[in-house]
Amino acid sequence: MTDALVIGGGPAGLMAAEALLSAGRTVTLVEAKPSIGRKFLMAGKSGLNLTKMQAFGPFLAAYGTGLHPTLRSCLRAFGPEEVKAWTEGLGQTTFTGSTGRLFPNAMKASPLLRAWLDRLDGLGLYRHTRWRWVDWDKNALQFDTPEGTRVLTPRVTVFALGGASWARLGSDGQWADRFAAKGIKVTPFQPSNVGLVVDWSDHMPRHFGAPLKGISLYAGDQVSRGEAVISKRGLEGGGVYPLAPSLREGAALTLDLLPDLSLEAVADRLSKPKGKASLSNHLRRVLKLSAAAQAILREFVHPLPDDPSALAQVIKAVPIRHAGLRPMDEAISTAGGVSFEALDETLMLRDRPGTFCAGEMLDWDAPTGGYLLTACFATGLWAGRHAAEYDRP
Template identity: 90%
Template sequence: MTDALVIGGGPAGLMAAEALLTAGRTVTLVEAKPSIGRKFLMAGKSGLNLTKMQAFGPFLATYGTGLHPTMRACLKAFGPSEVKGWAEGLGQTTFTGSTGRLFPHAMKASPLLRAWLARLDALGLERHTRWRWVDWERNIHHFETPEGARVLTPRVTVFALGGASWARLGSDGHWAERFAANGIEVAPFQPSNVGQLVEWSDHMVRHFGAPLKGIALHAGDQVSRGEVVISKRGLEGGGVYPLAPSLREGADLTLDLMPDLSLQAVVERLAKPKGKASLSNHLRRVLKLSPAAQAILREFVHPLPHDPIALAQMIKAVPIRHAGLRPMDEAISTAGGVSFDALDDTLMLKDRPGTFCAGEMLDWDAPTGGYLLTACFATGLWAGRHAAEYDRP
């Protein structure tokens, strides 16, 4: 018999464990991988973006109009200012970048994770790695471990098993089959925050690795401003990732190479005499289009029209012909997971009293830029606090 069990050692699971320990519960945390927080560490490899420091209204709106009320409540209880205070409470000073993104001064995730685990250990956390959850019957949980099969029977449980991307780091989504087999509604996983597959012509090879800056991308009613990188496999980067919800629904993708100029302003610049200059030099001179931007334009619009109006229309809406999203395991995160219809407003499974769910295994979607990580923290804390208050009959 175990008091409180947390299954999953990512940000949501660790936050649930902290909430339970702070409330005085005895907590056992199990993780399938050899170490804790592997995806968290990978997310911080190029700079750990903890959250976005902005007013709560715009912050919440970024998650989309379909955000479930329980998710809104979680984020209201633990939003950007709470994330900042929590990180600094672990001794990790932070700074806010020019775009409002919050980072620890160390930039990496490892110092924060070490400090976090030290605090949890001091509170009495018992943790096991290489324990893979297999199935459960009521509140009896079965695990595969290096020492063989193990069974735990907790009073309360918080699942934080992640989504279905980056399987090598632990989020393989295999748990969904067992949940569905036990009658729990699970929405199919879909890739999110992921690149676009583009089958380039040979002339694009020399531009692989080149960035496209100062652009805007449009898909359906979504607009994204951000850098995109031309890769061998397609388009990658923060500019295209937020458009995944619309692109999953089949929306067309267009690229505005001059988003800070109106169509008329582009026409006027293109109409300037070009003399003996080639069209490429003319585009470089009057619009400052980089070689990579011109290559993208020529890849999808050929031949280029010489009429200033027609050419300006193409520059403002380059039609990107793509072959869909990159595979789900390459996605930063996934949509889909445990349906909110299967949960009450404490994130407890309605058909499994005393069993809570948190993090990416819930059916929600969020862009990168701190929104994804903040919601994992917030749902883990919400589930952990309510689990701490729950007394199994």
């Protein structure tokens, strides 16, 4: 008999382990990969965005209108201020960027992960790597390990197996079929926070890698203000990723290349005499449109209208023809997973008492910018705290 078992060594699993250990439970954590926190470390390579420091109302609104009440409760218990305090409690000083995003001063994830594991080890965590969960055998859990098949019968279990993106780092989604086979409702995975496939014309390769800065993007009722990058495969970047929910539903995508100028202001500037200047030079002179922005404009609107008002309209709403989202394994995260219908308000499976779920394996969707990671922390902590109170030895 094992006391408390955590399956998955990402942020949600580690937070669940911390909650269990802090409550005095004896905790074993198992991870399928050779090391802990691989996706967490990858996420921090370009700067570990921990959360978004903003008022709680707008913070919750970023998760969309379909936010489940249980997830809302998790975030109320461990929101931006708690993330900041927890990080600094591990000796990692933080700073808030101009957009409100919170980062550790070290920027990378590795110092934070080392400090976190040191704390957990000091609390008595037992951890094993290269342990892959195979299936349930009644109340027991089977694992493939370097030493062969192992079977554990824990008093409580927290699953934190991740979604179905970045399989090479551990989130391969293979657990979903095993859950579904046991009658647990699992919503099919879909890519989120991912780029778009665009079949470019032969005129575009010289612009690959160029950014489209300060634009606004529209898809359905979603609006995103940020940056996109023209890549060989399509459009990528922080401005594109939040629109995945609407784009998955087939919403049209348009770009406003000059969101800080009104339609009338753009038309007025275009009405200025251009003399002998080419249209490209005129657009650069009166609107400061970059070469990349002009390339996008010409790629999707051809020929460009001569009338200043008509031209202003397409500059403010460039229709982007695309072939859908990039494949799921290229996504930063996935929507879908264990349905909240299968869970009670403590994140315990209704049909498997003592078994809890947390992190990206739950059916929720969040944009990047700290929201994704905060919810992984919050659901891990919530599941761990409730698991700690269940079936004490």
